Amino acid sequence: MRLRYFAVSLLCLFAVNAGAQAGKNAQAGRSPELRVDYTKETLPNGLNVIYHVDHSTPVAAVLLWYNVGSKMEQPGRTGFAHLFEHMMFQGSKNVGKGQHFALLEAAGGRGGADINGTTNWDRTNYFEQLPSNQLELALWLEADRMGTLLEAMDQAKLDNQREVVKNERRQSVDNQPYGTWPEKMEEALFPEGHPYHHDVIGSMADLSAASLTDVENFFKTYYAPNNAVLVVAGDIDVPQAKQFVRKYFGPIPRGPKVPALASMRLPEIVGHQQRYVVLDSQVPAPAIYVGYRVPPAKDRRAPVVTLLGNVIGGGRSSRLYDALVRRQQVATNVGGGEFGLADGADALVFTATGKPGSNPDSLEVALLAELAGASSFTQGELDRARASERFAFVNGLQTTGGLGGRADRLAEGWTYFHDPNYVNTVLRDYDRVSLADLNALAHERLVPANRVVLIYVPPKKTASPPTTRVP
Template structure:
């Protein structure tokens, strides 16, 4: 974000990056940035409690040939293998005007802003044709329950993640997916919080959310973290027991509560100009994914159209054992510290 009187500076910087970056990228700079990304992976994945759960679960929910099977940041092997030619070819293909969306939001003069965009981007040549996306189609459900256990030396307490394959963001049922996540696992009024934290007291926190994947299928996740020293098996049994009760028996009051929360979160995000969920982001999202920048004005209506019957039908269809992946993280017991004593 920049002050309104610095809009041209920001456009010049972005145009310079798109148009001339390859003139300055060399092996030294690539190696430097490679180490930066490797450190990001260490900090966000490898050296975090439960840090590998996303890529492990995604790699099971989606087939090996599916793009969502692989994490965005990549493995250390992937990062080490990227060559200068790989990076240059990727940049030429995807970082080009014919594959870019420019959104300007805030205190601007619209005709003046458009003139500045034409000034800095207008003469930039198109890039090559962007390859078609891979086939994102997957079966409606995973087909069988899959489970794995991870011994985690960094985990202070056991944790369980249960993931389901659900309709993608472009599916008409996408709004119901987010509302289902909220009713089951989001916040202190959710079913999982009431059962596992408040009543059974086997978990210290719970969660429910979906990733918002655009094509093919999305991933809906429910998770629970136990108490230090508690049994991972008991936590898993309790979480699966509560999920087994979700046979499409939600109430109108639950739906209305979560719908109000989702509406507030969406509108509250629009109070900011930039950042995820801000006005610029929502405009770009609408055009990039739906070819409709006005989609920002349709989202609330989509939430409102979800009926109780829609919510219950989605739960009955997707929250079934044959459509889930269970990841159990077990803390590794550290050996007792030994002491030595001597005599004076």
């Protein structure tokens, strides 16, 4: 289950000493055992703190997950969670604008890979990874903006970042070939009024309407210690790390009770098939996107969803690649996977891109025909998909911080399941998926009444007028 990752020390999990046991487990179809150890405490102000120790490299990671994403936004206020992610880097009471990155980079961190923030439908996170002797700096910076951001916020900063986000939307959605497909897929799979109906980046109109008061209220509601989890990981001394955490985060007051989330409940299937043709002047070739409503990431069947997407559309060993690229040669690229939505329902999407100048109807027919037969998988297909997901998950755990690293997975477990030990159950849950589980989910959900088809079509080329030679 990706939980929005399309993508270890662990006592040298795959070191020589473990090699023999790993081989036995692989032959039995089971994952090698791994464990990410941690300790946890909760401060009086409600901040949940998780500590994970790894002395293999002199690096420490600080990561904060706030339990707020676009699903918490109100009608007419879409894009606020993502806009606020940008505002968090505009300075706080004791940190000037642009200084968050500057101070961390001067201390040895790398902007982007080690220092960043991301927003999705279900959460917003901020992370730093830097030399372990700079841990106190990272904790102070995160605490300062959690506790004092509003003291440095003004209209000029809001106006500036609103335009930055608008430009980001232009680049990644409006002016990007095929860029609107996730937004259109959400709108079709989730009814109007549902928290997943709109995309994370929000609409231009709502971004333009955002006022300073709106942003301040959003911060006061969601950016409080009792609505967050802090992970301190890596080459740390836990008693010292606890002193730093209590020193900087302890004085921040508890926030108000977070408003109840709107109902996420949905019927298991959409109930009717939908098909939309999108004329996109920027696309070089036709492309088909086929989406289905499936169980969400918190559901016990989430590992089945992940493996189903992998079997059908994951890489060059998948069914779609073999059928559409290798044998029929009607596509140049295929893919498949879930969005990773946590509550109510998720979206499982399969894609195929045709050749420039090819017929989109033929591509659509071929893709739908392959999906229609996707309910009789083999054990070999399941084993391949399981091995692929095992590798992707464990490979992410090689890092302490950043997206998909150990700190991130610990925060993910607490935010979605109130259990940091979630990280230690993922491989086990993949192992428990049977061929019957895979076939049953495909038979139940990959049906026309639960299907959204988006056909992206490039503009027709007009014939150039004949050139007249001037004597």
